[in-house]
Amino acid sequence: MRLRYSLTSPFARKVRTAAGHLGLPLELELADTLSDTDTLLVQNPLGKLPVLLDEGQKPLFDSPVILAYLDHKAGGGRIVPVDPEAKFASMRLEALADGIMDAALLVFYESRFRPEERRHPDWVARQRAKIDRTLTALEAEPPASGAEPTTGTIALACALGYVDLRLGDDWQADRPKLVAWLADFTARTPAYRDTAPPPA
Ligand SMILES: N[C@@H](CCC(=O)N[C@@H](CS)C(=O)NCC(=O)O)C(=O)O
Incomplete structure (x- = not known):
């Protein structure tokens, strides 16, 4: 492939x-x-x-x-849970994480591709608010540490890594549970560690 x-x-x-x-x-x-x-x-x-x-x-x-x-x-049932409740929880988490990435990408594209005078600070603030709200919602209900990776947790780890890369690590200050979850996921998932982006 x-x-x-x-x-x-x-x-x-x-x-x-x-x-x-x-x-x-x-x-x-x-x-x-x-x-x-x-x-x-x-x-x-x-x-x-x-x-x-x-x-x-x-x-x-x-x-x-x-x-x-x-x-x-890979045979099925590895990162897409078989149990319907777990499967839809994973899909929901993946959707939230993908939404964080979409919003972070739009914020980044605004600064990378738009000339200063055509940027829209309010629009950027709306994208940042989406990320902020979603991270706060996830901090209130973080994924369980120590679990096998799912499409949802893989996506969340990638979203947090991307926010770090493009928007900085301010999000970590008041989200200790997500920080601890990411540390655990990183330690347990070599394929995530091996795919870290080059520094911005
Ligand atoms: N929903 C898509 C999003 C993919 C996406 O936005 N990729 C970005 C790079 S990270 C891209 O190709 N951007 C170029 C563009 O939108 O023209 C997915 O889950 O794969």
């Missing part, structure tokens, strides 16, 4: 962490989302990464679909 990815993409990190945890080898191929000629545009008309390429399959995206596919390839 080949993954179109970038080194800093939190969504691609989800896939790399999941594949590593499941023992599924991935060939990595960088993609340039700013290029008009990158084959990424053919593989995913949305022009977004990650995209997973596997023989006999259409290109797969987005990251929740790819994680479900990897779980299937």
Whole structure:
């Protein structure tokens, strides 16, 4: 399997962490989302990464679909819980974590791609508020430490890592439970450690 990815993409990190945890080898191929000629545009008309390429399959995206596919390839029931209650809890957590990443990405893109005079501070503040509220909700109900990784906890770890990378670690100050949870997840999940982005 080949993954179109970038080194800093939190969504691609989800896939790399999941594949590593499941023992599924991935060939990595960088993609340039700013290029008009990158084959990424053919593989995913949305022009977004990650995209997973596997023989006999259409290109797969987005990251929740790819994680479900990897779980299937690994025999099922590994990172997608079989028990319906646990499965929907994991999917819900993944949706929240992906939402944090979407908002953090938008904040980052605003500073990276928009000239200063066309930026919208109120809009950026709204994105940051989404992240803040979601982290506070998760601090009130953090995932259990010591559990086997699921699509939800893999996504959450990648979201927290991305917030650290792009927005700094201020979020940690009043969220000791999430900080402790991430430390435990990091210690127990080599594939997450091995996919840390280069420093900003
Ligand atoms: N929902 C998608 C989000 C993917 C996404 O936003 N990827 C970013 C990189 S981290 C991207 O490709 N951005 C380029 C663009 O939106 O044009 C997923 O879960 O894979």
